[in-house]
Amino acid sequence: MTMISRRTLFKGAGAATLATLASPALAEDKVKVGFIFLGPIGDYGWTWAHNKGREAIEAELGDKVETIYVENVAEDASAIPVLRDLAQQGCKLIFTTSYGYMDQTVQVAGEFPDVKFEHCTGFKRADNVSTYNSKFHEGRAVLGTIAGKMSKSGVMGYLGSYKVPEVVLGVNAFALAAQKQNPAAVVKLVLIDSWFDPPKEAAATETLINLGCDIVTTHTDSPGPLQILEQKGLHGFGQGADMSAFAPNAHLTAIEDIWGPYYVERTKALLDGTWASIDTWDGFKEGTVMIAPYSKDVPADVAALADGVQAGYKDGSYDIFTGPIYDQDGALKVKEGEVMALGDLAVMDWFVKGVESAS
Amino acid sequence: MGIDFIIAAIITVVGLATPILLAGLGELVVEKSGVLNLGVEGMMLVGAISGFAVTVYTFNPWFGVLGAAAGGALASLLFGVLVLQLNSNQVATGLALTIFGTGISSLMGLSFTGRIVVPFLSVFPDALAKHEYLQLIFGYSPIVYFALIMVPLTTWFLKSTRAGLILRAVGENDLSAHSIGYSVIKVRYAAIAFGGAMAGIGGCYFSMVITPMWAEKMTAGRGWIALALVVFAGWRTGRLLAGAYFFGILMALELYAKASGFSFLPSQFWAAMPYAMTVVALSFISSRGSAGANAPACLGKPFLPST
Numbered sequence: 001m002t003m004i005s006r007r008t009l010f011k012g013a014g015a016a017t018l019a020t021l022a023s024p025a026l027a028e029d030k031v032k033v034g035f036i037f038l039g040p041i042g043d044y045g046w047t048w049a050h051n052k053g054r055e056a057i058e059a060e061l062g063d064k065v066e067t068i069y070v071e072n073v074a075e076d077a078s079a080i081p082v083l084r085d086l087a088q089q090g091c092k093l094i095f096t097t098s099y100g101y102m103d104q105t106v107q108v109a110g111e112f113p114d115v116k117f118e119h120c121t122g123f124k125r126a127d128n129v130s131t132y133n134s135k136f137h138e139g140r141a142v143l144g145t146i147a148g149k150m151s152k153s154g155v156m157g158y159l160g161s162y163k164v165p166e167v168v169l170g171v172n173a174f175a176l177a178a179q180k181q182n183p184a185a186v187v188k189l190v191l192i193d194s195w196f197d198p199p200k201e202a203a204a205t206e207t208l209i210n211l212g213c214d215i216v217t218t219h220t221d222s223p224g225p226l227q228i229l230e231q232k233g234l235h236g237f238g239q240g241a242d243m244s245a246f247a248p249n250a251h252l253t254a255i256e257d258i259w260g261p262y263y264v265e266r267t268k269a270l271l272d273g274t275w276a277s278i279d280t281w282d283g284f285k286e287g288t289v290m291i292a293p294y295s296k297d298v299p300a301d302v303a304a305l306a307d308g309v310q311a312g313y314k315d316g317s318y319d320i321f322t323g324p325i326y327d328q329d330g331a332l333k334v335k336e337g338e339v340m341a342l343g344d345l346a347v348m349d350w351f352v353k354g355v356e357s358a359s
Numbered sequence: 360m361g362i363d364f365i366i367a368a369i370i371t372v373v374g375l376a377t378p379i380l381l382a383g384l385g386e387l388v389v390e391k392s393g394v395l396n397l398g399v400e401g402m403m404l405v406g407a408i409s410g411f412a413v414t415v416y417t418f419n420p421w422f423g424v425l426g427a428a429a430g431g432a433l434a435s436l437l438f439g440v441l442v443l444q445l446n447s448n449q450v451a452t453g454l455a456l457t458i459f460g461t462g463i464s465s466l467m468g469l470s471f472t473g474r475i476v477v478p479f480l481s482v483f484p485d486a487l488a489k490h491e492y493l494q495l496i497f498g499y500s501p502i503v504y505f506a507l508i509m510v511p512l513t514t515w516f517l518k519s520t521r522a523g524l525i526l527r528a529v530g531e532n533d534l535s536a537h538s539i540g541y542s543v544i545k546v547r548y549a550a551i552a553f554g555g556a557m558a559g560i561g562g563c564y565f566s567m568v569i570t571p572m573w574a575e576k577m578t579a580g581r582g583w584i585a586l587a588l589v590v591f592a593g594w595r596t597g598r599l600l601a602g603a604y605f606f607g608i609l610m611a612l613e614l615y616a617k618a619s620g621f622s623f624l625p626s627q628f629w630a631a632m633p634y635a636m637t638v639v640a641l642s643f644i645s646s647r648g649s650a651g652a653n654a655p656a657c658l659g660k661p662f663l664p665s666t
Contacts, residue, residue: 040465040575042472072575157618190617193630197579198570200614203375207614210367224570231478246475246572356620 033057033267034091035069036082038098038221039196045221045240046195046257047071050097050120053259060264064271075100083108087115093270095263096120098195099164105129116275118266121166123346125277132262135283136166137173137345138313139255140217141320142291142306143237144177146252147215148185149302150235151178157208157216158355159201159225160191165348167191167219172352173320174217177309179354188213189357198224209234215252226250235297242292253306254292261287281342284313321345326353366495368611373503374569376607378403378561378578380506382585383592383599384513385557390589391517392550393530393657397453398438399558400582401460406431406559407566408464411471411573420479423567424502424560431559432552434460439551443544446661461576471573478571500568502560507600509557514596526550530655533662543662561585587637594653606633 033054041051054067068086073079079101086094087108095118096105102122109117109129117129125131147156156178160167171189178185188211190204201218205225208216209232217237218225226247229236238244238254262280269275282288291310294303312318323334327350334340351357382399389396409430414423438456441447479500481488487497517523528536529546537543565577588606592599613629 040472042469043574044473188618190614192614192617193627194579196574198572198574198577199565199579199581202570203371203610204614204618206367206371206374207611207618210364210371211615211618222570222574223572224574227475227478227570227572231480245473357617 030064030066031093031267031271032089032091033065033067033270034086034089034094035067036073036079036086036094036096036101037069037071038073038075038100040071041069043196043221044223044243044246045238047097047221049240049257050095050259053263054095056260057263057267061267061271065267073101077104079104080108084111087112091115093118093267093275099166116270121164123279125279127277130266130277130279132280132282133166133346134257134259134288135281136255136257136289137169137320138283139289139291140170140173141177141313141318142309143217143253143255144174144320145181145306145309146298146302147174147217147237148178148181149305150252150298151182151185151215153212153214154182154185155212155214156185156187157205157211157213158187158189159204159208159216159218159220160189161195161220162193163191163349165346168348168351169345170219171355171357172348175352175354176320176325181305185354187355189351189355191357192220194220196221198222201225202228205229205236223247238292244292244295249295249297251295252298253294256290256292258288258290281346284310285316327351328353328355328357363491366492368615369495370498372604372607372611373499374607375610376603377503377506378564378581379585379588379606380600380603381502381509381561381564382558382582383588383603384506384509384596385554385561386585386589387592387594387596387599388513388517388526388557389550389554390594390658391530391655392526392547393533393655393660393662394442394547394551395449395453395659396435396438396456396551396554397450397586398435398456398460399554399585400578400580401457401464402431402434402555402558403460403562403565403578403582403585404464404576405434405460405467406562407577408467408471408573409559410563411474411476411566411571412467414476414479414567415471415474420476420567421501423476423479424563427559427563427567428556429559431557431562432555434463435551435555435558436548438555439548443547443551443662446663449659449661457582465575468573468575474572476567476571479567500564502564502568505560510596510600517596527655530657533657533660534664537662537664543664547662558582558585584633587634591637591640593640594655605636609633609636 035054037047039047041047070082073082093116097120099121102124105117105119106124109126119131121133122131158171175187192200192204201220201224205216205228215235218239223243223246226236226243229250230247235252236250240257242254244251319339321340323338324336325334327333406427410423410427413426414420441452442449481498483497487493525541529543533543588602592602609632
């Protein structure tokens, strides 16, 4: 049995205490960069990808920079003392890696004007608050293309978290891309009001499968849904990272979030004093979105189509949000040939035709 | 709404109900002995990581379940020592056990992130377990059948055995039981350990059956639902079984409603349903006068004999 012995516990506790004692001694030399994470770095999804970005900073700038991170920070007022603590520990740059930290980031930024904050997927800025986002929906367009071609029932499942623009964009991009391959494609959406809840994600995936979906894509952070798909012999996609280790047969491909280059760039800007408050929204072209290798279950012609979408985004010739686009009631929201502006995408709160959702 | 859909829905509900049934049954026995152990969530998580860890190392899910039971029992005995030997406040200690269990399971789980095990699914041959209709009976993990068998076993134990009678006596009037010569402390230790073991097995259902991996806090609050379930059931095992499946149906309904596009009720309504139902059940029980109040008389009171 693997219960930790007291000796190991004390060893661990002793090491942890020593580590925290050691850092102030090094603080004189190295600049501190802080991170708050929504989930555990072992979620093999969203937080894992952000942590990889943090490791990229350490790898490239480890002689000048020291990183601190806090996991499992809830998206409510309890984030405020955590942020204050990081600032008081001497962090000069703090990354807040989830939408729900928006107001807390702005509030603490007001209290610490000489600390820089980078808020992920939000839209509120200040002199010392930047926002950054990734065009995940470009990746969804690739996944939707694959799903549209490979789904036999024509009904696809989308497991989402909350009705925030990031999720809405993902659902719409997925649905539009699937409909390009199969005009009758339908996307069933379930929002589980959580970014990370493995048993609920699993139950929701089962529900979607029971309602006829034979491909399910997830916008939540655990590989749980893929395990259900693997058990049922169906297919799905990984989210935030390559999750094929959890579901070798079910995992077709994944959207990988690549935060390393941006994090290193912003840390360098902090180090040489050129840091300014900006809003960044990169995608395929800049390399923040990547598609994981296709599994053997993806036929060659489908892979070619998917590659075509990626290439189109990289050279700017393709945008999934090109009209005509209808909403769920059938009204024309985007005219033929018109491309939706980034500003409209950032606040999108309606779903396209073919998406079946509860709200 | 064909028969396939109904069968699939029932299987989903069974999966949702089983962990809370297991934890609830354990907690029912503990509370019948007069101890209120609020640490169910912590014990479930310790059970989840213990079971997962043992399965990873032994490749044997049966040992995994045993490991989960042992992990949960050990965690609960920590609570037992504090509450029975040192007479600490049961509510506060139980909450502390929840926090401790969450933390220690996360610590133990650090070396297991990214690992998976083979899910502990049905041991019946595929012809039965994957059969279109027979899967309704044969398609479940052994843990499901264990939970279902434990309900009549626990009922029989509490109602018809001498040991069960002593346990109930200890829960109703500890001082009288003590003066007759029964060891209140020993009985409560045994009950607490049983509760911990059952919660542990309930927890390992998450890490070995539903999503065969380890993720921090993966029980996601089901321990609290199990506590509410014991109250909802009025400390009666038959009602506990019905209540567990009722809560399972509520949880499934939330997901089906969302997936089918029913928008007239906000999603948070569904998530709150198990707790709302518990309040309704409680008010119904207490409105019927003391005949309906089944709570063991000594629930939550420390045992402080004068001798």
